[in-house]
Amino acid sequence: METVDDAAVDPGGPAAATEGDGRGTAAPAPRRRARARATASMADVARLAGVSAQTVSRVSNGYPGVTEETRRQVLAAMKELGYRPNSAARALKRGEFRTIGVITFTLSTTGNVRTLEAIANSAAREGYAVTLLPVAVPTQDEVRGAFSRLEELAVDAVIVIMEVHLLDAATVHLPPHVQVVVVDSDAGDRYTVVDTDQHGGTRAAVRHLLGLGHRTVWHLAGPEDSFAAQRRTDAWRAALTEAGRELPPLVRGDWSAESGYRAGLELAAVEDCTAVFAANDQMALGLLRALHEHGRRVPEDVSVVGFDDIPEASSFLPPLTTLHQDFAEVGRLCVQAVLRKMRQEGPERGTTLVPARLVLRQSTAPPPEGGAEGR
Amino acid sequence: METVDDAAVDPGGPAAATEGDGRGTAAPAPRRRARARATASMADVARLAGVSAQTVSRVSNGYPGVTEETRRQVLAAMKELGYRPNSAARALKRGEFRTIGVITFTLSTTGNVRTLEAIANSAAREGYAVTLLPVAVPTQDEVRGAFSRLEELAVDAVIVIMEVHLLDAATVHLPPHVQVVVVDSDAGDRYTVVDTDQHGGTRAAVRHLLGLGHRTVWHLAGPEDSFAAQRRTDAWRAALTEAGRELPPLVRGDWSAESGYRAGLELAAVEDCTAVFAANDQMALGLLRALHEHGRRVPEDVSVVGFDDIPEASSFLPPLTTLHQDFAEVGRLCVQAVLRKMRQEGPERGTTLVPARLVLRQSTAPPPEGGAEGR
DNA sequence: CCCAAGGATGTTTACGCAAACATCCGACCG
DNA sequence: CGGTCGGATGTTTGCGTAAACATCCTTGGG
Numbered sequence: 058m059e060t061v062d063d064a065a066v067d068p069g070g071p072a073a074a075t076e077g078d079g080r081g082t083a084a085p086a087p088r089r090r091a092r093a094r095a096t097a098s099m100a101d102v103a104r105l106a107g108v109s110a111q112t113v114s115r116v117s118n119g120y121p122g123v124t125e126e127t128r129r130q131v132l133a134a135m136k137e138l139g140y141r142p143n144s145a146a147r148a149l150k151r152g153e154f155r156t157i158g159v160i161t162f163t164l165s166t167t168g169n170v171r172t173l174e175a176i177a178n179s180a181a182r183e184g185y186a187v188t189l190l191p192v193a194v195p196t197q198d199e200v201r202g203a204f205s206r207l208e209e210l211a212v213d214a215v216i217v218i219m220e221v222h223l224l225d226a227a228t229v230h231l232p233p234h235v236q237v238v239v240v241d242s243d244a245g246d247r248y249t250v251v252d253t254d255q256h257g258g259t260r261a262a263v264r265h266l267l268g269l270g271h272r273t274v275w276h277l278a279g280p281e282d283s284f285a286a287q288r289r290t291d292a293w294r295a296a297l298t299e300a301g302r303e304l305p306p307l308v309r310g311d312w313s314a315e316s317g318y319r320a321g322l323e324l325a326a327v328e329d330c331t332a333v334f335a336a337n338d339q340m341a342l343g344l345l346r347a348l349h350e351h352g353r354r355v356p357e358d359v360s361v362v363g364f365d366d367i368p369e370a371s372s373f374l375p376p377l378t379t380l381h382q383d384f385a386e387v388g389r390l391c392v393q394a395v396l397r398k399m400r401q402e403g404p405e406r407g408t409t410l411v412p413a414r415l416v417l418r419q420s421t422a423p424p425p426e427g428g429a430e431g432r
Numbered sequence: 433m434e435t436v437d438d439a440a441v442d443p444g445g446p447a448a449a450t451e452g453d454g455r456g457t458a459a460p461a462p463r464r465r466a467r468a469r470a471t472a473s474m475a476d477v478a479r480l481a482g483v484s485a486q487t488v489s490r491v492s493n494g495y496p497g498v499t500e501e502t503r504r505q506v507l508a509a510m511k512e513l514g515y516r517p518n519s520a521a522r523a524l525k526r527g528e529f530r531t532i533g534v535i536t537f538t539l540s541t542t543g544n545v546r547t548l549e550a551i552a553n554s555a556a557r558e559g560y561a562v563t564l565l566p567v568a569v570p571t572q573d574e575v576r577g578a579f580s581r582l583e584e585l586a587v588d589a590v591i592v593i594m595e596v597h598l599l600d601a602a603t604v605h606l607p608p609h610v611q612v613v614v615v616d617s618d619a620g621d622r623y624t625v626v627d628t629d630q631h632g633g634t635r636a637a638v639r640h641l642l643g644l645g646h647r648t649v650w651h652l653a654g655p656e657d658s659f660a661a662q663r664r665t666d667a668w669r670a671a672l673t674e675a676g677r678e679l680p681p682l683v684r685g686d687w688s689a690e691s692g693y694r695a696g697l698e699l700a701a702v703e704d705c706t707a708v709f710a711a712n713d714q715m716a717l718g719l720l721r722a723l724h725e726h727g728r729r730v731p732e733d734v735s736v737v738g739f740d741d742i743p744e745a746s747s748f749l750p751p752l753t754t755l756h757q758d759f760a761e762v763g764r765l766c767v768q769a770v771l772r773k774m775r776q777e778g779p780e781r782g783t784t785l786v787p788a789r790l791v792l793r794q795s796t797a798p799p800p801e802g803g804a805e806g807r
Numbered sequence: 808c809c810c811a812a813g814g815a816t817g818t819t820t821a822c823g824c825a826a827a828c829a830t831c832c833g834a835c836c837g
Numbered sequence: 838c839g840g841t842c843g844g845a846t847g848t849t850t851g852c853g854t855a856a857a858c859a860t861c862c863t864t865g866g867g
Contacts, residue, residue: 098852098853098854099853099854099855100853108816108817109816109817109818110817110818110853110854110855111816111817111818111854111855111856112815112816112817113854114853114854114855114856115816115855117854117855118855120855121814122814122815122816123815123816124814124815124816127815127816141583141584142584142853142854143524143852143853143854144584144585144586145520145521145523145524145529145586145852145853145854146520146524146822146852146853146854146855147853147854147855148520148523148586148854149518149520149521149524149822149823149824149852149853149854150821150822150853150854150855150856151822151854151855152822154520154586156563156586159564163549164545164546164548164549164552165546165549165743170539170545171539171540173539173564174538174539174540174566177539177564177565177566178566178568181565181566181581186563186564186565186581186585187563187564188531188561188562188563188564189534189548189552189561189562189563189564190552190556190561191549191552191553191556193553206556206561208516209516209517209519210519210561211519211520211523211529211531211586313743314743314744314746314747315743315746315747317747318747339743339744339747342744342747342748343747345749346747346748346749346751349749368540368688368689368690368714369689369714369717369744371689371690372689372690372692372693372714372717372718372721373717373721374720374721374724374749376721473822473823473824474823474824474825475823475824483846483847484846484847484848485823485824485825485847485848486824486825486826486846486847486848487845487846487847488824489824489825489826490825490845490846492824492825493825495825496844497844497845497846498845498846499844499845499846502845502846517823517824518822518823518824520822520823520824521822521823521824521825521852522823522824522825523824524822524823524824524852524853524854525823525824525825525826525851525852526824526825526852527852
């Protein structure tokens, strides 16, 4: 079957003869020249250019030691045949694929997506391709499965965008030469980690709110199993403790706007609550809706700060004060780190933090008079 | 340089002797066994298991003709050596990479991301990996560049998520056996296209609004260069014309919430305007804010319908009535289509549409009494 | 004028795998 | 009991490339 199919496609490959397009034709043609022959090889170019394959290789790789004259001839032959180096052969020979694998749980969070995009762009700039490995469910088994698939995959390095405690037992089978960089993790002692400075960002948010006069700051946290959420929560606690403020009970969401709404229903009922730090913008959005529906005005009655600065944040009602994450930079650093590790130029482990920047919009204001402040 | 580096990495590959980790060690070890030797080969497994390489291959590929006894031995040897098939060699031999390339412009639109995710998941299920090719700027040159990189890349097929008029001249250099499927295009006559049924969705939205009693429906369109936007606009026109309604002037945005806000400022000033169909949810969000700021209540004064049904849409103020796109299905069909094309089982071209579903929330209602309706 | 040096080019080989073909052996048939 | 068949396994070969080595030719110095 495949013989015939490919022969039909053959645009006049140097060696193969075209042989009609009848599917049933009992083709005596060499079977081996199946798919691969749809494209010209170095040998074909060499033949046409009247040189050796090695010379073609030299031209192809921009190596020196080729006359300008010869080079031109070879290039012409390449063009005529539509020659493209076969990356499989190249990879086999060179022992590297110039590809980075990215394992990510979900693409439904802005952060993951933006980071992925930045990684892809940075990688492309370095001449690397990015292979995506989605993990359907964030279980150990699934992660291990992804790694397992990755092992057979053509990658030189791996970047993991995920809560890392799922990683621990999973990496063991990775080929030793594959380097790993992790986003969103506290495993800086075992891997190279690049992340946003959750702590600094959170601290800025809390201080901003306290600075406006709020007695304390409530926190709408992300899911427990997320390191980012965990660190934001820890930092929130630390900032409040440090300032000697009361620690309100934690309200937990799951990153989704819907969960923010549910949490908001609780918070709206708390008279005391004049300032909320939401662990991401989506939850802040839900929170805004809940507060609105319960007649709590933002920012007059309640101030809200988000985290991420998604593009839509400036169009919320009201436009959301939030922490801007520089995902592009995170992605860029990930690629740099992993390439450095591959070249054995960088450190084996350690954490790099990218600062978050507080973006002031209209969802924060001093607390209402006679509100919590006056107590 | 690389010799030493790699030697240091070698964890005791079957053949190579470990030799300290001193970087400067003048290693007399075989140079050729550089990186590749960090992993065991079929031959190593064969040696350890006391069988031929071919038998290892058979086990590795699950071929028949191997005794259970032998198979177990081979598997044990594989495990002991941590054997992983070398995908480059495999690809070279088989002439296929089991990888699908995805070219996409930006990952900043929900649709692209969700589609990509679905593609990755479907591909994984079929045993295919997905290589991501971001195009920084949507120019012909950039697209051509992406295709060009793709040619040297290890992919068997390509899925393009992009406005297709940038494609036309760009595909010419693609290796003939690489199949292409396009999302969001009207080039069904040249490619296989999978897309959401923009027309049907839009029609449902317009009819819904007209059904509520609105005299006509305004349209907040997406950017001109987007096929999806164009089709939504066309369908909106058609639906209104068909119903014999007046065609209000087109208001154009660029998909962003910010542009929706700007457009909303205009629309808020139009007394006449009681119903708006926004070409996506983000613009609808901006629109909601603008209307709110100008005292136009939604849905009492103005009804708004979006497109996409992003997760946040249910948390807008008010929760947004919108058209749900089944991106997962689109992605799945893309993968199916491209695999079918590869296997020459499917049609060479043609368009597959995935229906959009109107999700009723709280942003639509009958027009205000004495409003546009009464005129 | 001859030979060494060095640049241009060609030849050989191996990367790891799997298709094609070859071989071996036991079982079953007449 | 010889032959044959078929399953299990081994051997050969080539995929396209690029490193290492070999060869050729030109050039320039002694």
